Amino acid sequence: MRYLHTMVRVSNLDESLDFYCNKLGLQEVRRLDSEDGRFTLVYLAAAEDRTQADAASAPLLELTYNWDAEEYAGGRNFGHLAFEVDDIYAFCQSLLDKGVTINRPPRDGWMAFIRSPDRISIELLQKDAALPLQEPWISMANEGVW
Secondary structure, three states: EEEEEEEEEEEHHHHHHHHHHHHOOOEEEEEEEEOOOEEEEEEEEHHHHHHHHHOOOOOOEEEEEEEEOOOOOOOOOOEEEEEEEHHHHHHHHHHHHOOOOOEEEOOOOOOEEEEEEOOOOOEEEOOOOOOOOOOOOOOOOOOOOO
């Protein structure tokens, strides 16, 4: 497993970039604007992590700006931790065998979500390309929220 990023929702992208980049000293690594999803993702890295972040897309801070105004209460602005795994199906099966609930199963062979005992969302991403679709994951329903 490899640590990838932490996601934080922001209510004002310009203000947040000023804080994280101009004041804290992080550097923008990449940006994605989604017209359909109505959001912008900005990935930041610490200066000393920049070479690794460029090469391996980690470790990063992901700022998520939703274009439609939303008030973030109760820590909802903290999104999730993300880890890359070698085999998402085997990893999720191992978690199930240990009694961990898979909140969002890897139906697509690429992404799953679980939650920590303190309800922190953890995103699991398949290393490289998505695995071929397979049961029981394809048919497994979401459980709770992530």
